[in-house]
Amino acid sequence: SQKIEQNxxxxxxxxxxxxxxxxxxxxYSPAYLQWYRQDPGRGPVFLLLIxxxxxxxxxxxxxVTFDTTLKQSLFHITASQPADSATYLCAxxxxxxxxxxxxxxxxxxxxx
Amino acid sequence: DAGVTQSPTHLIxxxxxxxxxxxxxKSGHDTVSWYQQALGQGxxxxxxxxxxxxxxxxxxxxRFSGHQFPNYSSELNVNALLLGDSALYLCASSALAGANxxxxxxxxxxxxx
Numbered sequence: 001s002q003k004i005e006q007n008x009x010x011x012x013x014x015x016x017x018x019x020x021x022x023x024x025x026x027x028y029s030p031a032y033l034q035w036y037r038q039d040p041g042r043g044p045v046f047l048l049l050i051x052x053x054x055x056x057x058x059x060x061x062x063x064v065t066f067d068t069t070l071k072q073s074l075f076h077i078t079a080s081q082p083a084d085s086a087t088y089l090c091a092x093x094x095x096x097x098x099x100x101x102x103x104x105x106x107x108x109x110x111x112x
Numbered sequence: 113d114a115g116v117t118q119s120p121t122h123l124i125x126x127x128x129x130x131x132x133x134x135x136x137x138k139s140g141h142d143t144v145s146w147y148q149q150a151l152g153q154g155x156x157x158x159x160x161x162x163x164x165x166x167x168x169x170x171x172x173x174x175r176f177s178g179h180q181f182p183n184y185s186s187e188l189n190v191n192a193l194l195l196g197d198s199a200l201y202l203c204a205s206s207a208l209a210g211a212n213x214x215x216x217x218x219x220x221x222x223x224x225x
Contacts, residue, residue, distance in 0.1 A: 042219070043217050
């Protein structure tokens with residue numbers, strides 16, 4: 001069955017540094033992959049979508065890569081700020097359709 | 113634009129009861145998906161509605177059912193509640209013809225005692 005793995009341990013970094021979060025998937029070849037941000041007690045918020053034919057996608061301080069050979073996506077936040085502290089979720093489509101399969105998320109804590 | 117709205121915000125039920133959760137999609141969206149999120153986990157896909165029909169379903173029992181109305185709003189019904197049904201229930205809307213991103217509501221926190 002499809003499996004999405006994100007580092008369950010929280011990532012603690014210093015303000016101004018680059019945060020890198022990892023998403024690995026198995027038994028799966030998604031046509032695209034999305035990243036969401038979720039704050040405690042709130043619904044996820046869409047950040048970026050990257051398609052299988054795109055190696056890299058950028059939006060302001062965010063960068064996502066998609067390596068279909070390694071079956072891995074990396075999510076980077078440069079010049080991180082305490083306001084970036086949240087849980088970040090990796091989400092390929094659910095069995096190729098419009099619903100999503102989410103990883104368990106990685107909690108990022110940016111220290112001032 | 114109010115975005116995706118859900119009601120109620122919180123709900124407490126006892127085992128064996130039935131519950132109905134409601135969702136209004138973002139303006140212009142015709143597809144509604146429901147997710148269950150247990151504490152410390154990512155959202156798990158329950159089912160998706162489009163044109164008032166269930167189009168896809170995740171690995172959830174028949175106790176979970178839904179409905180979509182002509183105005184695209186949706187309901188999630190859960191029968192014979194179990195303690196394990198305690199979770200945050202999220203509704204997400206999207207436009208079938210368009211980008212694949214989903215817009216989530218704030219969720220309904222269901223506690224089963």
